[in-house]
Amino acid sequence: MIANRELLARHWCAFWRAPWRSIGIVILGMVVFKVVVTVLGALLRPLVGDSAATNDPSEGISLTFAVLLFASLNPVVTALIEDFTFRHTLLLKFPVWNRFALAAGLTVVNALVFGAVHINNFGGQWLLTLTFAGAGLVMNLAYLWTRNIWHVLLMHGMNNFLLGGPITVLLTHLLGAVTA
Template sequence: MIRKRKTSNIEGLSGRRTSAIVTLFRFPLIWMLVGALGIVLTNVIFSRLSEDTNALGDVLLALIGSAAAIVIYWLTMRFLARRLVPELLLQRRAVKEVIFGAVVGLIFIIVSTALIVLFGGYSFEWADVNTSSVVWPVIATQLVAAFIEELIFRGLAFQAIEKMGGSWIALTLTSLFFGAAHLGNPGATAWGALSIVIEAGVLLGAAFLWRRNVWFIVSLHFLWNTIEGLLGIPVSGHPSSGLFTVEVTGPALLTGGNFGLEGSIIPVIISLLIAIPMLISARRKGHLLSPRQDS
């Protein structure tokens, strides 16, 4: 009888420990951090592997690395957060969302750049470069950046914060965090960070609330950065060897200065004109969640 009682006590303690561990990892901030760490480590590994590859090899590794990041995100959501992952549905909808996001991103950057050119801020001249040596590295770099940043900020962080504080708190905090994350970039200023908060944080957060889909926001993000890089404009302060040489004239508020297009007031205004209708539509669709409401 004494042995049975001891065994029962041990099993009870083990059960409580297991339950405590499960409860810990189901807490939103914990699974957010674990998932983000896994995605970042994956990115570091594949970045090291791509150091000695050619241009096409970079693209291939970018695709594999992005797929690995998606798998880590899915595993985090299914086994730590214990939720379904409808935002990653791999069906016809995913293809449509990728195309739709690409169109929105393309229109966004074309209109923004055209207006700056119209106001005399940019002029472009075709650069005498090997096209493939420019295009493939830009695609590889921006593909990884789009997947990594969106899976972490809009996928993990947004939904973790949303579960605790609701959609508006999640939109506000992830936008601020996204802007702060760019403060260390070359040419970054307080205005540059604020512009990122609005034209990237708010816009992409609104896009996620509207579509509730990762493919749309990744595609939008990717097209913006890729076209910007191919035009030869610095991407959030990072210089890009594009297909054109860019002559920048006029005030930094118009051109973005050394920080690039993201530092211009033009895309900030346009992003708000896009984001506000997205948020209105998201509210009408019932996509805005209150605290502790399951997403």
């Protein structure tokens, strides 16, 4: 993050020059992200059977509530690292953007690699990584369209926050499933 502070600052200013547009892009991106993951998951899960359940980040953890809450920030931090790696470094910095076929190929391959690094989320089922590859493609296209890392960072970070972050831990705790 420190190495990219100038980029972050420049993109942050651009993000807030058109706040309603930017917030709308993030919300629309989150919806499309979730629809793509849900639809692809529904189509692909029957092909691999029921044994490929996704890992629940709170499953099997017997730590104190405070440690669990702190650890639950990991998905948000991971989103930041992934977006700089996949969207900015491995997508935008390649010199292929003057050739449509190479650019399209790189965008798809980048999304497939993004899905592949999430193999553990799908119990080792490679076919199911296509669900996150679809999400990666949505984020790639959003970044290429806006050329602003903040749209993707917020889209991805909020998705991870809502699915496996502190909100999940707090709700689990409030419902009595986690003891202090």
